[in-house]
Amino acid sequence: xxQVKVFLRDDEIPTKWYNILxxxxxxxxxxxxPGTGKPIDPEDLxxxxxxxLIEQEVSSxxxxxxxxxxxxxxxxxxxxxxxxxLALERILDAPVKIFFKHEGVSPPGSHKPNTAIPQAYxxxxxxxxxxxxxxxxxxxxxxxxxxCMMFGLECKVYMVRIxxxxxxxxxxxxxxxxxxxxxxxxxxxxxxxxxxxxxxxSPGSLGIAISEAIEDAVVDESxxxxxxxxxxxxxxxxxxxxxxxxxxMEKLGxxxxxxxxxxxxxSNFAGLALPFVxxxxxxxxxxxVACEPASxxxxxxxxxxxxxxxxxxxxxxxxxxxxxxxxxPAPIHAGGLRYHGMAPIISHLVKENIIEPRAYHQxxxxxxxxxxxxxxxxxxxxxxxxxxxxxxxxANRAKEEGKEKVILFNxxxxxxxxxxxxxxxxxGKLTDYELSDEEIQKGLKAIEGFPKPC
Ligand SMILES: Cc1ncc(COP(=O)(O)O)c(C=O)c1O
Numbered sequence: 257x258x259q260v261k262v263f264l265r266d267d268e269i270p271t272k273w274y275n276i277l278x279x280x281x282x283x284x285x286x287x288x289x290p291g292t293g294k295p296i297d298p299e300d301l302x303x304x305x306x307x308x309l310i311e312q313e314v315s316s317x318x319x320x321x322x323x324x325x326x327x328x329x330x331x332x333x334x335x336x337x338x339x340x341x342l343a344l345e346r347i348l349d350a351p352v353k354i355f356f357k358h359e360g361v362s363p364p365g366s367h368k369p370n371t372a373i374p375q376a377y378x379x380x381x382x383x384x385x386x387x388x389x390x391x392x393x394x395x396x397x398x399x400x401x402x403x404c405m406m407f408g409l410e411c412k413v414y415m416v417r418i419x420x421x422x423x424x425x426x427x428x429x430x431x432x433x434x435x436x437x438x439x440x441x442x443x444x445x446x447x448x449x450x451x452x453x454x455x456x457x458s459p460g461s462l463g464i465a466i467s468e469a470i471e472d473a474v475v476d477e478s479x480x481x482x483x484x485x486x487x488x489x490x491x492x493x494x495x496x497x498x499x500x501x502x503x504x505m506e507k508l509g510x511x512x513x514x515x516x517x518x519x520x521x522x523s524n525f526a527g528l529a530l531p532f533v534x535x536x537x538x539x540x541x542x543x544x545v546a547c548e549p550a551s552x553x554x555x556x557x558x559x560x561x562x563x564x565x566x567x568x569x570x571x572x573x574x575x576x577x578x579x580x581x582x583x584x585p586a587p588i589h590a591g592g593l594r595y596h597g598m599a600p601i602i603s604h605l606v607k608e609n610i611i612e613p614r615a616y617h618q619x620x621x622x623x624x625x626x627x628x629x630x631x632x633x634x635x636x637x638x639x640x641x642x643x644x645x646x647x648x649x650x651a652n653r654a655k656e657e658g659k660e661k662v663i664l665f666n667x668x669x670x671x672x673x674x675x676x677x678x679x680x681x682x683x684g685k686l687t688d689y690e691l692s693d694e695e696i697q698k699g700l701k702a703i704e705g706f707p708k709p710c
Contacts, residue, residue, distance in 0.1 A: 258340070258342060259340065259508065260339060260340045260342050261337050261338070261339050261340070262337065262338040262504040262505075262507050262508060263335070263337055264335035264500060264503060264504060265335075266331055266335075268335065268503060269327060269330060269331065269334055269335050269496075269500070270322070270496055270499040270500060270503075271321065271322055271327065272319040272320060272321055272322060272499075273319070273320045273322060273492045273493060273495050273496060273499075274318070274319065274492070274495040274498070274499060274530060274531050274534065275315055275316075275317060275318055275319070275320055275488075275492050275495075276491075276530045276533060276534065276601060277315070277316055277488065277601075278316050278317070278318050279318065279534050279537055280604065281537055281608055281610070282604075282608060284575070284600060284601070284604050285562075285575035285600075285604075285709040286575075287572040287573060287574050287575070287600070288562060288572060288573040288707060289572060289573075290564070290569065290572065290573050293707050296572045298310045298311075298313070298314050300572070301313070301572075303473075303474045304470060304473060304474060304480065304481045305480055305481065306378055306379050306381075306382035306384055306480055307382065308378045308381060308382055309375065309378050309379075309489050312378075312488070312489040312492060313487060313488050313489045314488075320492065322374070322496070323374070323377060325377055326373055326374045326377050329373045329377075329403075329406055330370075330373060330496070332362075332363065333361050333362045333363065333369075334362075334370075334496065334500070335500045336357055336358050336359055336361050336362075336497070336500065337357075337358050337361070338355055338356070338357055338358075338500075338501055338504035338505070339355065339356050339358055339632075339667075340353065340354065340355050341354040341355070341356060341628075341631070341632050343631040343632055344627070344628065344631040344632055344648075345651075346631075347627070347631055348648065348651045348652065348655070349655070350651040350652060350654050350655035351654055351655065351658065351659065351660040351661065352650070352651045352654050352655075352660070352661045352662070352663055353510070353661075353662045353663070354647060354651065354663045354665075355501075355505070355510075355512070355662070355663065355664045355665075356664070356665050356666070356667040357497050357500070357501050357528060357664075357665075357666050357667060358634070358667050359497065359524065359666060359667060359668050359669060360634060360636075360637075360640075360667060360668075360669050360670035362399075363402055364395060364398035364399045364401075364402050364429065365395065365398070365637075365669050365670045365672065365673070366395040366398075366399065366524075366637065366668055366669030366670070367494060367497060367523070367524040367527060367666065367668050367669065368395050368396045368398070368399030368400075368484055368523075368669075369399040369402060369403055370493050370494050370496055370497065370527065371399075371484065371489075371490045371493035371494055371523065372396070372399035372400045372402065372403035372482070372484070373403045373406065374493050375387075375400070375403065375482045375489075375490075375493075376400070376403035376404050376406065376407040376409055376482075377403075377407055379407075379409060379480055379482070380407040380408070380409060382480075384409065384478065384479065384480045385409060385410060385478040385479070386409060386410040386411070386412065386476065386478055386479040386480075387400060387404055387409055387410070387411050387412070387473075387479065387480060387481070387482045388411075388412045388413075388414070388469040388470075388472040388473045388479055388480075388481050388482070389411070389412075389413055389414070389469050389481065389482045389483070389484065390413070390414045390415075390416070390440065390462055390465030390466045390468065390469045390484075391413050391414070391415045391416070391419070391426075391437075391465070391484070392416050392419055392462050392465075392520070392591035392592040392593075392594055392595070393419050393423065393426070393590070393591035393592040393637065393638070393639065393674070394415060394419055394423050394426025394427070394429075394430070394591070394673065395426075395592060395637065395639075395669055396484030396485070396592070397413035397415055397426065397430050397435070397437060398426060398429045398430055398433070399484065400413065400435070400482055400484065401413065401429070401430040401433035401434065401435035401437075402433045404433070404434070404435065405433045405434050405435075410434075410435075410436075411430075411433075411434070411435035411436070412435065412436045412437075412438075412469075412472060413430055413435055413436065413437040413438070413469075414438060414439075414440035414442065414448075414465040414468045414469045414472075415427065415437050415438065415439055415440060415465070416439075416440055416459070416460040416461060416462060416464075416465050416591055416594070417439040417440060417441065417458065417459055417460035418459035418460055418587045418591070419460075419591040420437075420439040420440075420460075421439075422589065422591075422676055422677070423591075423673055423674065423676070425673045426673050429673070439460070440460045440464055440465035440468050441458050441460055441464050441465075441468065442468060444468070444472070445467070445468040445471045445472060446471060447464065447467035447468050447471050447567070447568040447570075448464070448467075448468045450568070451464055451567070458584070459584070459587050461567065461583075461584045461585065461594060461595075461596070462520075462521075462594060462595045462596075463565075463566050463567035463581055463582075463583075463584075463595070463596055464566075464567045464568070466483070466565060466566035466567070466570075466571070467566040467567050467568030467570055469481055470566065470568075470570045470571070471568070471570070484521070484523065485520060485521025485522060485523040485595070485599065486521040486522060486523070486565060486574075486595075486597065486598075486599045486600075487599070488599075488600070488601060490521075490523050490599075491522065491523055491526040491527065491530065491599055491601050491602075493527075494523050494524060494526055494527025494528075495526070495527055495530050495531055496527070497524070497527035497528045497666060498527055498528045498529060498530055498531035498532060499531050501528060501531075501664060502531055502532075505664065510662050511540075511542075511662065512532065512542065512662045512663065512664035513541075513542060513543065513661045513662050513663070514542070514543045514544075514545060514650055514661060514662075514663045514664070515528060515529050515532045515542065515543070515544045515545070515664050515665070516544075516545045516546075516547065516643050516646055516647060516650070516663065516664070516665040516666075517529060517545075517546060517547065517643055517665060517666040517668065518546075518547045518548070518590075518593060518639050518640060518641075518642040518643040518666075518668060519546040519547060519548050519555065519593070519598065519602065519613070520548075520590075520592045520593040520594070520595050520639060521595050521597070521598065521599055522546070522598050522599030522601070522602035522603075523599065524666050524668040525546050525547075525602065525666065526599060526601060526602055527666065528664070528665070528666040529544050529546075529611070530601075532544060533605060533610060533611070536610060537610070543612060544605075544610065544611045544612065545611070545612050545613075545614055545646060545650075546602060546606070546611055546612070546613045546614070547613075547614050547615070547616060547642045547643045547645070547646040548593060548613060548614075548615050548616075548642065549585070549588055549590060549593045549594075549615065549616065549617075549618065549621075549642065550615040550616055550617045550618075550688070550689075550691070551585060551586040551588055551617070551618065551688070551689035551690075551691055552579065552583075552585035552586070552588070552593060552594055552595065552596070552691075553579075553615045553691065554577045554578060554579055554595070554596065554597060554598045555577045555598055555602075555603075555606055555613035555615075556613050556614070556615040557579075557615075557691075557696055558577045558578050558579045558598075558696070558700075559577070559578070559700065560575070560576070560577050560603060560606075560607050560709060560710070561575075561576075561577075561578055561700075561703055561706065561708065561709065562574065562575055562703070562706045562707050562708065562709055563576065563578040563580065563581055563596075563597060563702075563703050563706065564581040565581075565597060566581065567581050567582060569581065573706065573707065574597065574600050575600050575603065575604070575709040576597045576598050576599065576600050576603040577597070577598045577603045577606065578596055578597045578598070578703065579596045579597075579696060579699045579700070580596060580699035580700045580701065580702040580703050581596055581597075581702055581703070582596075582699060582701075582702040583596040583699035583702075586689035586691070588618045588638075588689065589618065589622075589638040589674065589676075589677035589680070589686075590618070590621070590637075590638040590639040590641070590642060591638075591639075592637075592639045593639050593642065596699070614646055614649075616642050616645045616646065617688040617689075618638075618686060618687070618688050618689070619681070619686055619687075619688050620645050621638065621641035621642045621644070621645045622638070622641055622677070622678070622681035622686060623645075623681075624641055624644040624645035624647075624648050625638070625640070625641035625644055625671065625678075626678070626681070626682075627644075627648070628641075628644050634667070634670060635670060635671045635672060635675075635678070636667065636669070636670065636671050637668060637669035637670060637671045637674055638671060638674050638677050639668055639669065640667055640668045640669055640671070641671075643665050643666065643667075643668070644665075646665075647663055647665055650663055651663065
């Protein structure tokens with residue numbers, strides 16, 4: 257009998273997160289203060305984040321202890337199973353073994369609570385009463401709502417308007433966990449009002465929603481802002497995925513040739529990949545592939561530059577691949593991948609050629625997601641469909657080349673709340689969005705004159 261699942265016992269859960277910063281092959285560029293153009297002082301971030309999380313953001317310790325209170329909550333759904341996609345392998349008839357970390361088993365349905373739980377915990381310990389955040393597809397908003405409920409914090413979520421309309425059940429999940437969720441841009445912040453005055457029908461974007469959530473937090477001393485991706489501490493928390501996967505692959509006596517994930521802000525991809533990036537830096541021969549939407553091609557068509565993390569220019573300038581902070585991506589159903597920038601850690605590793613980016617059009621990703629559902633059963637989130645399309649390509653390539661490969665990827669979330677997107681695909685209404693070079697250049701006008709990281 258072929259083994260299709262590998263479980264870890266509760267007492268095998270990793271008790272430390274992995275911080276890649278001390279292992280980077282070249283030093284990363286620092287975030288800059290937009291006013292002075294000088295590296296920011298971590299204290300500048302104090303109105304936005306609690307100090308204990310700022311310390312993690314800049315830490316150079318390779319291993320960081322996971323607090324017991326966080327492990328206790330993780331154990332609700334972690335360690336997550338490692339599955340082998342045997343049915344898909346048979347259909348593809350390629351010389352590959354395909355493994356995936358099933359992050360859809362968490363209560364909100366994705367990898368996002370891996371960081372929501374520690375972020376709520378560290379805010380609580382610091383004495384914060386209320387968290388604000390943005391959400392794209394609603395997965396992150398749900399995760400933070402769930403985490404705030406676990407630690408007795410209030411939660412306010414600015415949800416990108418297009419997703420708010422497409423995914424009403426996500427809002428209801430957030431409300432069930434006691435959070436307040438409103439569509440962004442909203443009339444409740446200066447940033448939202450500014451956008452609505454210019455574009456009353458704005459579909460919103462993650463960049464806009466981030467501006468609103470930060471503004472809401474900084475005017476209230478008992479509140480802080482929480483970000484679901486991009487930042488170092490978020491990627492750090494997500495490494496529990498890759499650390500578990502390494503133990504599970506070891507139990508099988510296998511090591512992956514290719515590690516893959518979809519990338520919006522970079523967190524689920526990083527979570528699985530960074531422990532393997534460490535192996536690659538130490539000499540392992542392994543491909544590490546990040547998959548993004550062709551309509552929001554940050555890594556494949558954007559420059560490596562300094563840019564703001566949000567539309568309203570409230571964050572420090574981050575060194576990253578970017579399409580410009582004013583760029584509003586086409587309204588694809590993978591709301592969590594509609595972000596103009598990319599995590600500085602992932603950006604740095606792409607620039608160093610350690611990570612390879614690939615881009616996929618929406619229709620191809622849904623075709624892959626439906627093929628997955630019809631073989632493996634689980635219905636993937638639209639974001640996850642991007643990596644599934646890439647895995648199928650990789651398998652077909654292995655077949656053409658006659659090479660045996662072990663593929664490991666992050667199945668970042670389920671799509672049970674995204675069925676309207678599947679409806680659009682199944683009824684032939686889904687479209688691809690071509691992005692011209694002119695549109696990309698237009699978006700990049702916003703960062704002309706900014707400092708350059710190289
Ligand atoms: C299921 C799922 N996968 C992937 C992503 C992309 O985010 P990140 O790149 O931070 O993992 C999201 C974001 O909302 C998501 O909900």
